[in-house]
Amino acid sequence: MSDQNQGTASTGAQGAQNPQGPQPGAQPPAGANVNINVDEKTLLILLHVTTVLGPVGLVALLVIWLTKKDQSPAINAHGKAVLNFQLSLLIYYFVGIVLTFVFIGVFVIIAVMVLAVYGVIMGAMKASKGELFKYPLTIPILGRVMQQAGMCAKCGYNLAGVTGGVCPECGTPISSKV
Secondary structure, eight states: OHHHHHHHHTSHHHHHOOTTOOOTTOOOOTTBOTTOOHHHHHHHHHHHHGGGGTHHHHHHHHHHHHHHTTTOHHHHHHHHHHHHHHHHHHHHHHHHHHHGGGTOHHHHHHHHHHHHHHHHHHHHHHHHTTBOOOOTTOOOTTOOHHHHTTBOTTTOOBOTTOOSSBOTTTOOBOOTTO
16 A cells, blocks of 8 residues: 555656645655656756757757756756856866877766766756756856755755755855855
């Protein structure tokens, strides 16, 4: 019986939303945005998957993000995170190409490719749950995405409704800009 309840609670957009409001003491998963509908989740996943398409993916990312960022805070936050990641990958690829002249660039390029595949998989998986993935080794070119999305910059915990000056998950002080 509990398996049936768990199965229905985790499927679809309604699984992420509780019509009776949050249960006392219950916290959403770290970085979860419980107000995301199915169409937004599809776009969020698509934003993360565009990374594998190279330059075409960058154009697709920009089109989706620029046309939808004002309509959805989640799309804005995910778009910034993916764009930061893609721009960081471009910089790392460029460094790898330059370093090929001293024969270590090939290893840098392979490492960047592995990072890109890992980022796409993890970003899409988190987006399917309505969570924002904190990409590793990303240069924050477009600002601090996690803090702007109302999440802890260190652990990604959703800070919505937190009244204290520290993250309840990891104890990191909360910036007054959040």
